[in-house]
Amino acid sequence: MSSALKEAVIELREDDALRITREALQGGADPLDIVAACREAMDVIGQRFADGEAFIPELIMAGEIMSGITAELKPYLKAEGSGGKLGTVVMCTVQGDIHDIGKDIVVTMLDIAGFEVVDLGVDVPVAKVVDSVRESGAQVVGLSGLLTVAFDSMKATVAALDEAGLRGQVKVMLGGAPVTDAVVEYAGADAWGKDAVDAVELARQWTGGAS
Amino acid sequence: MTLPDNWSELTPDQRLQWRLDAWQNIPIEFASPEVAQEYRDRVQLYRDVLAGKKPATVPIAPWIGLLPFRFYGHTAKQAYYDYEIFKEDWFRFHEETRPDGIGLTLGIVPGKLFDILDYRLYTWPGHGTPDDTCYQYSEQEWMKGDEYAALIQDPGSYWQRSYLPRVFGAMEPFSMLPPWTDLVEIPFTAPFFAGFSAPPVKEMLQKLAEAGDAAMEWLQAAMAADGRVMATLGIPQTAGGATKAPYDTLGDTMRGTRGLMLDKFRQPENVKAAMERLVPQSVDWARRSNDMTGNPIVFIPIHKGADGFMSDADFKELYWPTFKAVLLGLIEEGLVPWVFVEGSYNERLEVIADEEIPAHRMIWMFDATDMQRAKEIVGKRQCIGGNVPAALFAMGTPEEMDAYVKGLLETTAQDGGFILSSGIVLDEADPAAYKAFIEAGRKYGR
Numbered sequence: 050m051s052s053a054l055k056e057a058v059i060e061l062r063e064d065d066a067l068r069i070t071r072e073a074l075q076g077g078a079d080p081l082d083i084v085a086a087c088r089e090a091m092d093v094i095g096q097r098f099a100d101g102e103a104f105i106p107e108l109i110m111a112g113e114i115m116s117g118i119t120a121e122l123k124p125y126l127k128a129e130g131s132g133g134k135l136g137t138v139v140m141c142t143v144q145g146d147i148h149d150i151g152k153d154i155v156v157t158m159l160d161i162a163g164f165e166v167v168d169l170g171v172d173v174p175v176a177k178v179v180d181s182v183r184e185s186g187a188q189v190v191g192l193s194g195l196l197t198v199a200f201d202s203m204k205a206t207v208a209a210l211d212e213a214g215l216r217g218q219v220k221v222m223l224g225g226a227p228v229t230d231a232v233v234e235y236a237g238a239d240a241w242g243k244d245a246v247d248a249v250e251l252a253r254q255w256t257g258g259a260s
Numbered sequence: 261m262t263l264p265d266n267w268s269e270l271t272p273d274q275r276l277q278w279r280l281d282a283w284q285n286i287p288i289e290f291a292s293p294e295v296a297q298e299y300r301d302r303v304q305l306y307r308d309v310l311a312g313k314k315p316a317t318v319p320i321a322p323w324i325g326l327l328p329f330r331f332y333g334h335t336a337k338q339a340y341y342d343y344e345i346f347k348e349d350w351f352r353f354h355e356e357t358r359p360d361g362i363g364l365t366l367g368i369v370p371g372k373l374f375d376i377l378d379y380r381l382y383t384w385p386g387h388g389t390p391d392d393t394c395y396q397y398s399e400q401e402w403m404k405g406d407e408y409a410a411l412i413q414d415p416g417s418y419w420q421r422s423y424l425p426r427v428f429g430a431m432e433p434f435s436m437l438p439p440w441t442d443l444v445e446i447p448f449t450a451p452f453f454a455g456f457s458a459p460p461v462k463e464m465l466q467k468l469a470e471a472g473d474a475a476m477e478w479l480q481a482a483m484a485a486d487g488r489v490m491a492t493l494g495i496p497q498t499a500g501g502a503t504k505a506p507y508d509t510l511g512d513t514m515r516g517t518r519g520l521m522l523d524k525f526r527q528p529e530n531v532k533a534a535m536e537r538l539v540p541q542s543v544d545w546a547r548r549s550n551d552m553t554g555n556p557i558v559f560i561p562i563h564k565g566a567d568g569f570m571s572d573a574d575f576k577e578l579y580w581p582t583f584k585a586v587l588l589g590l591i592e593e594g595l596v597p598w599v600f601v602e603g604s605y606n607e608r609l610e611v612i613a614d615e616e617i618p619a620h621r622m623i624w625m626f627d628a629t630d631m632q633r634a635k636e637i638v639g640k641r642q643c644i645g646g647n648v649p650a651a652l653f654a655m656g657t658p659e660e661m662d663a664y665v666k667g668l669l670e671t672t673a674q675d676g677g678f679i680l681s682s683g684i685v686l687d688e689a690d691p692a693a694y695k696a697f698i699e700a701g702r703k704y705g706r
Contacts, residue, residue, distance in 0.1 A: 106521035
């Protein structure tokens with residue numbers, strides 16, 4: 050089952066992937082084996098993305114298949130705590146910007162990679178990020194933005210984390226088309242990533258998770 | 261502008277020359293003969309770079325959005341709602357910075373119009389966006405995934421009865437009305453019009469009339485603003501019409517980026533058929549505006565085919581064929597596509613250098629694309645331009661800006677065929693960096 054499922058996900062055959070999952074579950078398969086097969090498949094897709102062989106549509110379609118499989122798995126999975134998670138990441142598109150596609154892909158990829166992800170959505174006020182980091186005990190904050198106005202919001206968010214005494218506890222990564230090293234420096238962040246694969250890699254490094 | 265009677269007999273090349281002449285000899289009253297000459301000289305810069313020749317100076321045509329209002333202490337909301345501020349700041353900016361083309365006037369949009377129409381496709385200051393932020397798409401599946409057949413069968417009816425009622429609150433009652441194509445013979449006319457007696461439809465018609473007045477008020481302000489820049493500064497408008505690539509029409513404002521990306525896997529044939537259906541209207545839209553304005557440039561912002569947004573194979577098979585058909589349709593009419601390539605296009609250069617598109621007929625403006633390769637691959641057939649990065653405008657020092665523009669022009673502009681511009685529409689810039697951009701363009705563009 051798991052190799053057939055893995056293959057179907059990698060090849061983005063949505064109907065097949067869902068059918069194999071349903072049949073396996075009905076046949077008494079261990080839901081955790083299905084989760085493992087999905088994770089392996091997503092690693093392959095992530096690698097293809099990093100190698101320039103898969104692109105945003107493939108990531109989004111893979112994420113869509115994951116959502117479908119997760120829905121199938123739900124009745125079979127016991128309530129899962131965050132005990133087995135690699136760490137917690139607070140993600141948002143910063144204040145003044147409502148672009149969500151890049152941010153959503155990063156959220157999906159972090160989730161599949163095994164992180165607890167707190168997705169605050171778009172146009173997120175600085176105070177909300179601070180509160181969320183405090184409540185979740187996150188180790189990583191991901192700030193996304195496509196507009197140049199986002200640079201100032203990123204800077205304000207980092208400054209607010211600093212002011213709240215939380216800056217020592219979190220690493221801040223930036224993402225979005227116009228982001229460069231200069232923006233990282235301007236905002237006082239720690240690093241930036243050009244895509245979701247970079248984001249997962251940074252989060253793994255910062256939380257000590259194996260790559 | 262009235263086209264000559266023998267238009268249908270003219271070749272695309274004759275049409276192009278006719279339109280360029282009309283643009284260069286625009287029938288407005290200039291402040292002085294010197295200003296009129298400056299205007300004609302500036303249009304000549306574009307004629308030269310379009311023809312692949314070396315111009316007297318490299319034309320400087322940055323994409324200007326909210327920048328003037330930032331410079332003079334006004335918010336986006338003021339720019340969108342107060343037309344006196346719009347006109348004054350717009351003129352002052354062009355007077356003080358003297359670019360070779362007027363900014364994107366159509367992008368300084370009338371807030372009042374969207375209030376009346378209850379526009380849901382966008383947020384704007386006071387309506388979901390802070391007072392000092394540009395309008396933004398509210399991407400949703402405004403067209404549902406199971407509506408391709410309706411769109412393909414009759415785009416006009418689909419727009420009127422399904423799409424518009426969703427994106428404009430004021431147009432919801434259109435969904436209650438039959439399609440106009442029902443109106444064919446006298447016995448069927450009364451049943452058709454009975455729908456117009458419904459109170460929500462009457463209210464809608466009233467609102468649309470108010471929207472018309474609001475649009476006209478803005479249009480007069482915009483024409484006055486641009487008219488003053490042209491007449492007293494001799495700076496031409498750089499776009500006389502606009503259109504979009506069919507894939508972007510579907511992806512930007514109908515199915516949404518995500519919806520269309522999923523459709524590519526789930527119903528690829530429908531996506532292709534819908535894009536093919538959108539080609540003629542994409543050409544016709546631009547042609548009508550350009551005929552009216554007398555300016556041959558067609559502004560085409562493109563989005564969803566950028567590097568990373570799809571594979572090379574999908575770009576070749578899905579994005580490019582219908583976009584190319586639009587470009588060829590425009591060129592056939594003697595129009596000049598001026599494509600604003602957002603994001604990076606490093607993987608697309610060989611495809612867009614397509615030899616079936618006649619040489620020296622269009623302009624490719626790039627953002628984050630490798631300009632040396634763009635010059636080598638696309639620049640040998642068409643005019644290129646653009647590329648000064650947003651981050652440099654926002655955070656660069658004047659020295660960094662000077663060095664960047666110098667390097668860019670050395671790489672791309674030595675033998676002509678290049679327009680200096682920003683990589684993105686500028687809503688923000690450090691004033692010193694912006695000044696350095698213009699000065700460097702003048703210094704190294706000779």
